[in-house]
Amino acid sequence: MKYLFLVIGLLAACSPSANKLIEEGKSDYKIFVADSAAAPEQYAAKELQKYLEKVSGCLLEITHEAKPAAKLIYVGFKGAPESLLKNLQPKDFGKEEYIIRSAEGQLLIAGGAPRGTLYGVIGYLSDHLNCRWYTREVIKTPEQRTITLGKIEDRQHPVFLYREAWYREAYDPEWALHNRLNPTITPLADSIGGSYIAFPFAHTFSQLVSSKQYFATHPEYFAEVNGKRLYAEHPQLCLTNPEVLRIATDQVFKWIKAHPEVSVFSIDQNDGEGNCTCKVCKKIDDAEGSPSGTLLTFVNKIADTVGKVYPDITLRTFAYAYTEAPPKTIRPADNVTIRLCHYDYCSAHPLTGCDNHKPFVARFNAWKKIAKRITIWDYYTDFAQFLMPFPNFESFKHDIKWYADRGVEGIFAQGNNVPDNGGGEFSELRAWVISQLLWDANRDPQALVDEFVNNVYGSAAPFIGGYIKLLHDQVKADSLDFSIWLRPEEVKYLSVPVIQKADSLFGQAMKAAEGDSALTKRVELAYLPVLYIKLFFYSTGGVAYISKEEVPAAYDRFKKIIARHRIRAISEDEKSYGSLAGFMRNVESAATFYNDWWVMGPFNNPDAKGLQTPFPPEKSLDLKQTYQVNGNNTGWLKYDNKSSGYIDFTKIFTQTENVVAYAQRTITAATARSMKFGVGSNDGVKVWINGKVVLDRPVARKAQPNQDIINVNLKEGANTILVKVDQLKGGWGFYFAEL
Numbered sequence: 001m002k003y004l005f006l007v008i009g010l011l012a013a014c015s016p017s018a019n020k021l022i023e024e025g026k027s028d029y030k031i032f033v034a035d036s037a038a039a040p041e042q043y044a045a046k047e048l049q050k051y052l053e054k055v056s057g058c059l060l061e062i063t064h065e066a067k068p069a070a071k072l073i074y075v076g077f078k079g080a081p082e083s084l085l086k087n088l089q090p091k092d093f094g095k096e097e098y099i100i101r102s103a104e105g106q107l108l109i110a111g112g113a114p115r116g117t118l119y120g121v122i123g124y125l126s127d128h129l130n131c132r133w134y135t136r137e138v139i140k141t142p143e144q145r146t147i148t149l150g151k152i153e154d155r156q157h158p159v160f161l162y163r164e165a166w167y168r169e170a171y172d173p174e175w176a177l178h179n180r181l182n183p184t185i186t187p188l189a190d191s192i193g194g195s196y197i198a199f200p201f202a203h204t205f206s207q208l209v210s211s212k213q214y215f216a217t218h219p220e221y222f223a224e225v226n227g228k229r230l231y232a233e234h235p236q237l238c239l240t241n242p243e244v245l246r247i248a249t250d251q252v253f254k255w256i257k258a259h260p261e262v263s264v265f266s267i268d269q270n271d272g273e274g275n276c277t278c279k280v281c282k283k284i285d286d287a288e289g290s291p292s293g294t295l296l297t298f299v300n301k302i303a304d305t306v307g308k309v310y311p312d313i314t315l316r317t318f319a320y321a322y323t324e325a326p327p328k329t330i331r332p333a334d335n336v337t338i339r340l341c342h343y344d345y346c347s348a349h350p351l352t353g354c355d356n357h358k359p360f361v362a363r364f365n366a367w368k369k370i371a372k373r374i375t376i377w378d379y380y381t382d383f384a385q386f387l388m389p390f391p392n393f394e395s396f397k398h399d400i401k402w403y404a405d406r407g408v409e410g411i412f413a414q415g416n417n418v419p420d421n422g423g424g425e426f427s428e429l430r431a432w433v434i435s436q437l438l439w440d441a442n443r444d445p446q447a448l449v450d451e452f453v454n455n456v457y458g459s460a461a462p463f464i465g466g467y468i469k470l471l472h473d474q475v476k477a478d479s480l481d482f483s484i485w486l487r488p489e490e491v492k493y494l495s496v497p498v499i500q501k502a503d504s505l506f507g508q509a510m511k512a513a514e515g516d517s518a519l520t521k522r523v524e525l526a527y528l529p530v531l532y533i534k535l536f537f538y539s540t541g542g543v544a545y546i547s548k549e550e551v552p553a554a555y556d557r558f559k560k561i562i563a564r565h566r567i568r569a570i571s572e573d574e575k576s577y578g579s580l581a582g583f584m585r586n587v588e589s590a591a592t593f594y595n596d597w598w599v600m601g602p603f604n605n606p607d608a609k610g611l612q613t614p615f616p617p618e619k620s621l622d623l624k625q626t627y628q629v630n631g632n633n634t635g636w637l638k639y640d641n642k643s644s645g646y647i648d649f650t651k652i653f654t655q656t657e658n659v660v661a662y663a664q665r666t667i668t669a670a671t672a673r674s675m676k677f678g679v680g681s682n683d684g685v686k687v688w689i690n691g692k693v694v695l696d697r698p699v700a701r702k703a704q705p706n707q708d709i710i711n712v713n714l715k716e717g718a719n720t721i722l723v724k725v726d727q728l729k730g731g732w733g734f735y736f737a738e739l
Helices: 002-012 039-056 116-128 173-178 242-258 279-288 292-309 355-370 393-405 427-439 445-473 496-512 517-539 551-564 580-588
Strands: 020-022 030-032 072-075 098-103 106-111 153-156 162-166 264-266 314-319 336-342 373-379 410-414 596-604 627-629 632-634 637-640 659-669 673-682 685-689 692-697 708-714 717-726 733-738
Touching: 020 039, 030 039, 039 072, 039 116, 098 116, 106 116, 116 153, 116 173, 162 427, 242 264, 242 292, 279 292, 292 314, 292 336, 336 355, 355 373, 373 393, 393 410, 393 427, 393 445, 410 427, 427 445, 445 496, 445 517, 496 517, 517 551, 517 580, 551 580, 596 627, 673 685, 673 692, 673 717, 685 708, 692 708, 717 733
Parallel strands: 030 072, 072 106, 162 410, 264 314, 314 336, 336 373, 373 410
Antiparallel strands: 098 106, 098 153, 596 637, 596 659, 627 632, 659 717, 673 708, 673 733, 685 692, 685 717
16 A cells, blocks of 8 residues: 555656656656557566656556557557557567657557567667666666657667577576577566577487487497497487488477477587498588588488478577588578587687688688578687686677678577676676677677776776776787687786786775775676686696785685675586686695796607607606707706796697607605605696606596696605606696695
8 A cells, every 4th residue: 555655646746748758757658558468568568667767756657548638658569559650560570679769749669579569668778768787786777857758760670580698697587688688598488578499409419319218229320430339428320320310300390399489499419529420421421521411411301301391490400510611512401590609719809800710700601601591609708717817808899790790690609607696707798798789789899898897897997997908908919819618827818917917906996996885796706817816826836926825815805705606616517627616625725836847849749649659858867968859959948837837838839739748857855755746737648757657647638736646656865757748739738746
């Protein structure tokens, strides 16, 4: 009853004025929505009412009755007068297309079903009243006591049919709706317009033909690699086997019957490699120049069968990893969408910014010539380190428009979806800017970044903006590319001076935020990656980023920030790249890493057998001796890394492909005793202590501390250590620590 009196009081306070929807918090206007309007339009009317009150202080009544003399804001086409519907055909509006139009003192906000009208209300609030939904907590509703009804003719539709940003924060329904995303993974409720629904989401071979169900009795259904049919949790399929086609086709029809709300169904290779190389598959792929040959042949056959029964259904399939290159002659059927993945290319620069992207651009252009529809799966985070500073803004700032200009139908922007509550490095900033560009790719991306920083960080914005610029200045050069799977010790932009400057900027940002607890919380989250890096390098033997005396306070601060923001993970794959709990254990019990070594190499390793091939250093460890290395007379080079315990051969040697290198040092024991050492390597590693092999680990992996633990007996006095590491691809180096 109290609320009812409040509403009546607000309505009574409203009074009329010509050409003003609201004047000084008063109005004669009402919001009209047809009583028979669908739920999203009813919701749109309520959203308009709610935010007009937030902006102006005036609560407009929602009515289902349109009297001839009434002053109305019409939400939806139903019931709107001819003066507002002139030259408009509601049936011509797409699902998310809308128009905002004024005429004769009335206002129309209407669009196609199911989301058009609702997006029209959001468009009116954002584009005409300057409302913003930056984060789940920071919502801008600028006070505007008087709202003028001028001439408006604003018709819009999104540049991309499908728009999804894979950040935990972006799956909040209110945030996603008001930033006009239509995600598939966590779809919006039908009552608020629903989403673009695709099913299943990705990597569907195991759902089409289950290895658990069929492998024991029919191994021939699965990929043959190196002469063997492979079983794994998610193996690839033999795509030329007619029974595989039959089973998969039947499964697609079951999906269609079970999910009538879905219009796009995925027929995708599983993640990873291992495409079938049986004689029949290999013949097609060899002729087509790519394993996409057998994949498209398979998908097209299913699409042909489905299309005869369900002509409006679309299938989609990957151009990803081994299928990224298009086939020479086979073409996707008209009811097949190609989902091209921009996987593991340079993250520092846009598609036109460095040579690293050229193969992808060529493949995109080739797919564009043959495919009726293309969607993009792009990657905008470091999956190995969600909390690591990752200066990749130039990629999403420019690439989304590049895709839009070439007619891409949708984008899945995969970011750092950090459990439980988000909190990855600048995830909210990325999600918001990406969402704006997915709706309108012609917006100025740098202006969007600046707008977010200024409004979210307030008085601390100059320092946050300075930090963002500092990071991106480090990676402007074409040669400084980095990928989405790097660890802090592998990148070249996290130098000690950069982190020290970042620390200074955040010190000023925190001071500027003093007295504002909400702002302080946002600034500390932005600072978390810098704090993480300092502790990371400390935990892996770095002594230059933070002193031992400073660690307790820094670590306590780190724990408080992750607790406040409910951060539960630091990487996509905790087994390969490290867990948050493991990181914290490393900080709490940091080992003594050996940072100073004499290094030698690189020796050629063209056949990947270099780990077991003896090179001259294995025969003699005389530091004064020189060797013939690739035609050059080379001696031992002193290397001392104070910033990290990682001995990174890629930063020491110019040749870093298909090679091996050595490192040696001496340790002195006061008495003969047993010692335990931890070794980590990228890739394989071999270790000698006093000339005896104590570790021989041929492996392809990323280096982490203590991947191998060795117990050795040291003699009294000097003991020699020789380490040999081979290079397969990517990073190259090792850790060596006392435990």
